[in-house]
Amino acid sequence: MAWDVFSFIGTAAFAISGAIVAMEEEYDIFGVYILGMVTAFGGGAVRNVLIGVPVSVLWDQQFLFFVASILITIIFFFSRYLLSHWNRWGNYFDAIGLAAFAIQGAMLAISLNMSIYAVMVAAVLTGAGGGVIRDLLAGRKPLVFKRDIYAVWAALAGLIVGLGLFKSDLALYALLVMTAGLRIFSLVFQWKLPNGKIH
Template sequence: MTWDVFSLIGTAAFAISGAIVAMEEDFDMFGVYILGMVTAFGGGAVRNVFIGVPVSVLWGQELFFTVASVLIAVIFFFSGYLLKTWNRWGSYFDAVGLAAFAIQGALMAVEMEMSLFAVVAAAVLTGAGGGVIRDLLAGRQPLVFKSDIYAVWAALAGLIVGFDTYIHDAALYILLIATAALRMLSIKFHWQLPQRSLLPK
């Protein structure tokens, strides 16, 4: 049940994120739908390839596809107001999706009794993968490669899940809130990782 809840939260948040980014880039209705779906399910597909789960497993998630489709339609037809508030709320949807999918990916790797490294990698791929694909298809520099902290929070969530393989459900929800909050705080306060440029000043 917990795994399904995190999957639902991540799917909803990233479907909204992908749809709004597509509209910002002037995609047509079909493009909005495709980018929303790719954002919602791309990270899971990449993770499945990495940990050896058939990608076709995704096609059995009818409920999640239905939820994503409905949300993308709502975003598309009611974009007049939503686009005006994207700069304030859009990154928050992305933060929630990052947190939920990072934990979900880590839980799947733990269930398969994989190593700690694989658990962390699954968390990062699931949490950040959809966003990376979204940004690349939209012609943007992926958030994960920018200076503000993004994938690190997914890795940290995966590390916590990997260390405590019998973590209680309530603790997982606390971890979800904490991971999303840290991502939001890194946006608000412009927390950055160290950078090193070889370009002349």
């Protein structure tokens, strides 16, 4: 049950996030659909390639494609009435998608009996991959490469799931809230990672 819930939440959040970014960049309706879909499904596709899951599995998610299509359509036609602050809402949905997909990616790696390192990588790729592809296609610097704490939260969620600290569905939902909350707090309070410089 938790797997389906995280798939739904992550797909919905990232479809909206991608559509918002496309609207900010003033894409036409086709571009909005493409960026929304790539954001929603890109991270999972990259993860599947790297951990050996057939990419064709992606096309079996017809319901999620339908959900993403509906949400992208709503954003395109009604965003001016629904979202008064584009950037803030885009960040919120991105944080939710990051958390949901990070946990989902970790759960998949565990089901395949992979090492803790592979679980963390799967969490990061699933959680941050779609956002990276979205930002690159939109001509933006990916959030994962900025000093803002982003992929670290996905890795932390993967570590927690991989160590078996959160096993029940309820605990995993709590982890979703915690991970998304930490990402939002890092934006609000401008938490930064140290960066290296060559003088």
